[in-house]
Amino acid sequence: MTTLYVLDIPENTTIASVAEIDPAVRVDHVGPYFRIVSDGDIVIDRRATGCRHAVWYSSVSGLSDSRITQWDRDALRVEQS
Numbered sequence: 001m002t003t004l005y006v007l008d009i010p011e012n013t014t015i016a017s018v019a020e021i022d023p024a025v026r027v028d029h030v031g032p033y034f035r036i037v038s039d040g041d042i043v044i045d046r047r048a049t050g051c052r053h054a055v056w057y058s059s060v061s062g063l064s065d066s067r068i069t070q071w072d073r074d075a076l077r078v079e080q081s
Contacts, residue, residue: 002080003064004036012059014049033061042066042078 004019006012008029016034020027025038036042046056053073060068063078070077 001064002038002040002042002066002078004042004060004066004078005030005033005062005064006036006059007061008032008034011051011055014051015044015059018048019044041080042076044076046073046075 006015008016012034016027016036019025019036019042022038022043024040025036025042027034027036029035049056051059056073056076057071060071060076065081066078067081068076069079
């Protein structure tokens with residue numbers, strides 16, 4: 001299972017909201033973090049989130065059994081490791 005953690009702060013809420021649009025992705029909370037989970041890849045479009053680059057590149061708090069395969073100005077892609 002692909003799992004991404006993002007700190008639940010106002011700057012990051014749109015990241016979780018955009019991830020949740022994908023019906024294969026589930027978003028819930030673990031402590032102060034959004035936990036974003038999918039059986040497949042998690043792909044989040046940066047422009048859809050409206051995040052500025054500084055927020056975008058500091059948004060990932062952790063991964064579980066996953067790896068980042070893309071994290072650029074266009075998208076964040078997390079795959080199962």
